[in-house]
Amino acid sequence: MRAPYDSDIAPVAALLADRTRASMLTALLDGRPLAAGELARTAGVSAATASSHLAKLLDGDLVAVVRQGRHRYYRLKGAEVAAVIEAISRISPNVEVRSLRQSRQARALQEARTCYDHLAGRAGAALFEALLSRDLLETVDPAFDDPAASAYEVTDKGERQLSSIGVDIAEVRRARRRFAGHCLDWTERRPHLNGALGAALTARMIEDGWFTRGSARRALLVTERGRSRLADVFGCVLG
Amino acid sequence: MRAPYDSDIAPVAALLADRTRASMLTALLDGRPLAAGELARTAGVSAATASSHLAKLLDGDLVAVVRQGRHRYYRLKGAEVAAVIEAISRISPNVEVRSLRQSRQARALQEARTCYDHLAGRAGAALFEALLSRDLLETVDPAFDDPAASAYEVTDKGERQLSSIGVDIAEVRRARRRFAGHCLDWTERRPHLNGALGAALTARMIEDGWFTRGSARRALLVTERGRSRLADVFGCVLG
DNA sequence: GCGATCTTTCGACGGCCGTCGAAGCGTGTC
DNA sequence: GACACGCTTCGACGGCCGTCGAAAGATCGC
CATH class of the missing domain: 1.10.10.10 (Winged helix-like DNA-binding domain superfamily/Winged helix DNA-binding domain)
Known part of the structure; x- marks a missing residue:
């Protein structure tokens, strides 16, 4: 039947x-x-x-x-x-009626937000792509089916670029934590960088005024400075 | 929360x-x-x-x-x-292990099949599109949200073409049934023609050897003759 | 090793839901 | 108008499942 x-x-x-x-x-x-x-x-x-x-x-x-x-x-x-x-x-049915303010917040979260302690959203995915395509980061263990197992390393070129903006790779390695991997970003369907490196880079970018924390809990806002620095340092252009 | x-x-x-x-x-x-x-x-x-x-x-x-x-x-x-x-x-999980024969059947059904008594699948959707784009058929009541309410009419040009292959529009109108509408084809996500016209046209095409009935219950196979006739009469090219 | 913390397993309770036959309602047929 | 047919409503039965506290297992920090 x-x-x-x-x-x-x-x-x-x-x-x-x-x-x-x-x-x-x-x-x-x-x-x-x-x-x-x-x-x-x-x-x-x-x-x-x-x-x-x-x-x-x-x-x-x-x-x-x-x-x-x-x-x-x-x-x-x-x-x-x-x-x-x-x-x-x-x-x-939506649990709550989506107010204008809420949908504006949702859109902002889609643009840039923290995922635990590292950058996610459109900006996170774009940065990750840029790092790979510019050979600042390379795949060590390509485990496409299991993001938790993926691993990455910084190249020499990457290490120079990162230290130029104040990220100390040697210190990042001392963290008792996986060095660099990716999570899948469900709103983007693309991966973004996580691990100790993702966290350190994100912290440094916020510290240096590339992003400011938004009003919603995990929201980030790209500043003008951030927009131009992302393009200059990483060749990462946001939409 | x-x-x-x-x-x-x-x-x-x-x-x-x-x-x-x-x-x-x-x-x-x-x-x-x-x-x-x-x-x-x-x-x-x-x-x-x-x-x-x-x-x-x-x-x-x-x-x-x-x-x-x-x-x-x-x-x-x-x-x-x-x-x-x-x-x-x-x-x-699939209910039954998909044998080679079964998956071949499934693919064949996707290509062309009957939906009740009219043509569906890739061929059905393509034919419907061709009828509209060639102005052989026109929309009378565009009810995109409710396929059951949509209605179509044949143009003068359409009536000539259809009678040329042996579909008698006057007789089709006598059927106590909606003249022409569309169903959404879920495998295709596109509509195909139904109603008295869809049934009559499909019956005629099978009768004239454009399609032969396949082994599976609703399967149809396009013949070489059908392929060229579809292109010549309706400008409908199958992939 | 010894508590503290995180997680799972166990057992018991309560409620929701799928199932059917019988009966009721509306519609087409002779 | 009487019967047949398709479908829904009703009432009763049975079973599955989500919930929790208590206790056991696993791991960390001291």
Whole structure:
């Protein structure tokens, strides 16, 4: 009775059909891995409940987990999962009516924002692309299917450029943390730089007035200085 | 705690989370409206159960219904709904392992098939586009949001062309049925011609050897003759 | 090693939801 | 107008699932 190309969507949909799980998945939409406890708090449930939900999401291949000490960081399993959530969002009623102010904020967040402690949004993706295409950064471990495993190194040329703006690579290496990797930026569908290098570079750029912090929680605003410095130093032109 | 652009996806997902409802929605994926009873049979449940499910899908704005005599025809509410189902399908396990023969069949169905009694698939969409761009067919009632309400008329030029291949427009008009409209072809995301005209034209093309019926239930195969006739008569070139 | 912290497992409770037959309602047919 | 047919509504049954506190497992810092 069922066509040969049919697939069984009910089990996957069931995973999205719970408010708590949906809330967790939405929280993971920006690509940043979150610890189980954070997800519990975000969703407003006990740790026990959150754990049970995460086990189901894991079993259903919607999320992946990385153990790091006593924390367990969860992330969406892939772009297809994000696409599903976005597709359903499109036909779901908005929780709050989108005010003018809110949509302006949303647009600003899309332009530039922090992702944990590094630059994300359109600006983050553009900078990352520029670093690679100008050979300031090179791929060490190309793991396209698993962003958590990707790794990058600065080239000699890159090290000179970065130190010229005040980023001390030797010091960045001393951080007990992965040197450089990428996260997938779900609003952009493109990667941006993370790790110790991403954080240090972002901190330096803010310190040096390339970006100022916006009113919304993670918002960043590109300054005029930032726009021209990004172009001069990294050949990165923002739209 | 929730971002302003968050929407509440759980209720919509819950509608897809039941095997019976999912089966009904999948059956509606090709855009052809189906009666409640047919959907009940397809899903393998009683009429009572089907009715309850359809009421929920209706309430959730995933389907729309048209009353026609003692039948009630249900169809997907829009392209966004189809997109959701397709997105979830992409991360859902296939019901049956896709054999070589099955995937060949699926590809053939995408090329050309019948949708109820008229031509659909890539060929159907291409033919419809050609009819409009060559001014053989014109829009009478442009209802882009509701395919069921759209209406078309043949132009004088169109009537000459169609009669030249043996389609008698006067006779088509006598059918107690909508003259010409379109369905959205979900695999193509483009419309194709339906109604009495779509059926008559398709019947004539098959009769005249433009298409032969394939082995799968709704499959059609374009013949060499069909390929050249489509180009000559309608300026319709298939990929 | 010993507490502190993060996370998972277990067991119990409560509620929601899919299922069906029977009955009711509207529509087409003879 | 009586019957057949398609569909929906009603009521009852059964099962699955989300929730939590308590306790166990795992890891870090001292």
